[in-house]
Amino acid sequence: MNVLVTGANGQLGLELRNLATHSDNRYIFSDISMLPDVETINLDVTDLDSIRIVTESENVDVVVNCAAYTNVDKAEDDCATAELLNSIAVDNLAQVCRERNAVMIHVSTDYVFGGKLNEPIVEEVNPCPLGAYGATKLAGEKKLQNSGCRFLVFRTAWLYSPYGKNFVKTMMKLTREMDHLKVVYDQVGSPTYAGDLAAVIFKVIEENLLDKQGIYHYTDEGVISWYDFAKTIASLAGNRCDIQPCRSVEYPTRSERPAYSVLDKAKVKKTFGITIPYWRDSLEKCISLLKNQ
Numbered sequence: 001m002n003v004l005v006t007g008a009n010g011q012l013g014l015e016l017r018n019l020a021t022h023s024d025n026r027y028i029f030s031d032i033s034m035l036p037d038v039e040t041i042n043l044d045v046t047d048l049d050s051i052r053i054v055t056e057s058e059n060v061d062v063v064v065n066c067a068a069y070t071n072v073d074k075a076e077d078d079c080a081t082a083e084l085l086n087s088i089a090v091d092n093l094a095q096v097c098r099e100r101n102a103v104m105i106h107v108s109t110d111y112v113f114g115g116k117l118n119e120p121i122v123e124e125v126n127p128c129p130l131g132a133y134g135a136t137k138l139a140g141e142k143k144l145q146n147s148g149c150r151f152l153v154f155r156t157a158w159l160y161s162p163y164g165k166n167f168v169k170t171m172m173k174l175t176r177e178m179d180h181l182k183v184v185y186d187q188v189g190s191p192t193y194a195g196d197l198a199a200v201i202f203k204v205i206e207e208n209l210l211d212k213q214g215i216y217h218y219t220d221e222g223v224i225s226w227y228d229f230a231k232t233i234a235s236l237a238g239n240r241c242d243i244q245p246c247r248s249v250e251y252p253t254r255s256e257r258p259a260y261s262v263l264d265k266a267k268v269k270k271t272f273g274i275t276i277p278y279w280r281d282s283l284e285k286c287i288s289l290l291k292n293q
Contacts, residue, residue: 007067090140094147115258
């Protein structure tokens, strides 16, 4: 199979690159931004004709869409760009997949939910996003569902990796440089190591489980607050910063964050026969890689 990965220079895309070296399938990695020493096709997913040209020339069978606008606060003031990348681009890719009878694997987010629940969220719960980022991601999901193409959606949360910008790398830096820090304790969820999610997507492709269409929730196992997460990151990194808990009202942001975004993973575990790693085990792995860089 020929597999096109969009947004391939982001956290998830780079983890898929690592796995693809062990595959007999052909993976084509694309992005609008280039990285040094990384082979990437330039592809603007907001341009329908460009998508058609690339998928035709590469004879694409599967599209893994990792491209997204992920700046939650900036999306409030730049909703048009967020809509373009998170919704219109998804519609473009889905349209081409339908034309080619290709399968689309799309990555979405816990931010499609409002965070008002108090038990793990199953796939069937009606979404209710709080801000522009979640609203545009939900719009993309709906366009995909209505496109007529074959698809799988993986909603995830609190994504981190050794690559790019993320909470783990930020906390490692801040707790190394600062003596005191406050982190919110009233937002609860489950971290996700991008390598773990990439492994599930890779399994779906490599074992040709592409007929298992639908929406799935995937994060690592366990439930913590951002405060607990930050404390653990500092401890594993060997940083002695004094981290104190605070409420979200003490740390106002442009966009409201979900207070509770724990995703129920029973469906993805049963459907694909996977065991999901515990969040701390994966965090230890990631921090070890970062220390060795």
